[in-house]
Amino acid sequence: NVAHGLAWSFYLGYLQLVLPCLEKSFDTFHTSHRDSFWVRGSQKLLILIPLNANISNRLEDEDNNIKFYDSLPNSELDRAGVRGRVYKHSVYRVRDERGKAHDCAVEYATPLLTLYRMSQERSAGFGEPERRQQVLLFYRTLQDILEQSLECRNRYRLILLKDEHEDDPHFLSKTILKH
Amino acid sequence: NVAHGLAWSFYLGYLQLVLPCLEKSFDTFHTSHRDSFWVRGSQKLLILIPLNANISNRLEDEDNNIKFYDSLPNSELDRAGVRGRVYKHSVYRVRDERGKAHDCAVEYATPLLTLYRMSQERSAGFGEPERRQQVLLFYRTLQDILEQSLECRNRYRLILLKDEHEDDPHFLSKTILKH
Numbered sequence: 001n002v003a004h005g006l007a008w009s010f011y012l013g014y015l016q017l018v019l020p021c022l023e024k025s026f027d028t029f030h031t032s033h034r035d036s037f038w039v040r041g042s043q044k045l046l047i048l049i050p051l052n053a054n055i056s057n058r059l060e061d062e063d064n065n066i067k068f069y070d071s072l073p074n075s076e077l078d079r080a081g082v083r084g085r086v087y088k089h090s091v092y093r094v095r096d097e098r099g100k101a102h103d104c105a106v107e108y109a110t111p112l113l114t115l116y117r118m119s120q121e122r123s124a125g126f127g128e129p130e131r132r133q134q135v136l137l138f139y140r141t142l143q144d145i146l147e148q149s150l151e152c153r154n155r156y157r158l159i160l161l162k163d164e165h166e167d168d169p170h171f172l173s174k175t176i177l178k179h
Numbered sequence: 180n181v182a183h184g185l186a187w188s189f190y191l192g193y194l195q196l197v198l199p200c201l202e203k204s205f206d207t208f209h210t211s212h213r214d215s216f217w218v219r220g221s222q223k224l225l226i227l228i229p230l231n232a233n234i235s236n237r238l239e240d241e242d243n244n245i246k247f248y249d250s251l252p253n254s255e256l257d258r259a260g261v262r263g264r265v266y267k268h269s270v271y272r273v274r275d276e277r278g279k280a281h282d283c284a285v286e287y288a289t290p291l292l293t294l295y296r297m298s299q300e301r302s303a304g305f306g307e308p309e310r311r312q313q314v315l316l317f318y319r320t321l322q323d324i325l326e327q328s329l330e331c332r333n334r335y336r337l338i339l340l341k342d343e344h345e346d347d348p349h350f351l352s353k354t355i356l357k358h
């Protein structure tokens with residue numbers, strides 16, 4: 001089951017490494033970005049999981065109420081022979097329906113790009129009908145893993161994006177602001 | 180099958196993105212590193228795949244004939260909402276048995292870190308006996324994918340590391356230099 005392995009890989013190879021350092025990254029960011037708008041308690045990484053696995057590389061392409069603001073400070077780790085591999089997150093300024101700005105660290109769950117592309121490669125072994133199932137399996141497996149993880153507690157929010165409101169041009173910003 | 184998905188993820192999320200730009204990276208590197216020792220035709224990314232999935236984060240810890248030299252120039256790509264995500268490779272200076280230096284871009288196949296850690300997590304669903312099988316499946320799946328990939332042709336070398344010579348302190352450098 002591809003989704004099961006991708007959820008473990010996303011945790012063991014990424015979230016487990018970056019989430020424990022998130023608070024420190026935010027503190028450094030606030031010190032250097034005095035004009036940023038943060039809600040107390042929203043210092044989490046918001047992880048978007050669209051059910052159709054259709055991921056955009058730039059959030060502002062999805063919703064014009066979303067603008068890239070800046071990156072959190074980089075983390076550099078020696079990983080599997082790559083010296084100083086860089087891990088970073090993007091902070092976006094998201095406007096609500098009344099035009100008020102909120103800043104948040106948000107990104108899509110990158111492994112869904114793999115799920116999407118695999119469903120299009122004939123030799124990869126699964127097609128579009130199974131893809132939705134695999135996304136749900138990814139979401140549930142990731143939820144279970146993260147709930148057991150003490151070091152990642154309260155550092156993330158998984159946001160499952162169902163596709164009923166995709167015709168609303170501000171669907172993404174509204175969804176992000178609910179969390 | 181976890182290894183199957185990890186091989187596709189490694190290709191779709193990494194090798195397919197970085198291998199086509201490798202030649203250009205090497206050219207820039209040569210211009211700024213006039214003292215580097217390259218063998219004509221060795222401008223490939225060497226990818227180490229140890230059968231026991233036991234990966235070191237720093238190659239010099241494995242063999243003192245290997246030293247980190249410098250990183251190839253960074254690539255920055257917007258990926259799944261992360262703006263300017265950094266992709267880089269490490270160049271190592273590897274000495275042969277007569278002390279002559281050779282420079283190469285080499286790294287372990289990072290997904291093997293996930294395979295190794297999953298085999299240790301009880302809730303992940305597979306144990307040490309299956310791990311070796313999974314590494315072989317990863318290797319073969321990756322080989323098949325890369326052989327079909329026109330844009331990655333001649334840009335990589337997969338090196339399967341069997342564990343018979345692990346008592347030789349220069350096993351890794353000798354193996355790298357054979358390729």
Ligand SMILES: Nc1nc(=O)c2ncn([C@@H]3O[C@@H]4COP(=O)(O)O[C@H]5[C@@H](O)[C@H](n6cnc7c(N)ncnc76)O[C@@H]5COP(=O)(O)O[C@@H]3[C@@H]4O)c2[nH]1
Pocket residue numbers: 006009010011012013014015082085086087088107110111113114188189191192193194259261264265266267288289290292293
């Ligand atoms: N958003 C995000 N930012 C990151 O920096 C990052 N790094 C990893 N991941 C995701 O976590 C999981 C585990 O990563 P791992 O390194 O074991 O596998 C990685 C790794 O083997 C290789 N790879 C990707 N980026 C790099 C890189 N910069 N350097 C070396 N290898 C890389 O290709 C695999 C798939 O990558 P992604 O498909 O981007 O998603 C990964 C994966 O789902 C990231 N996700």
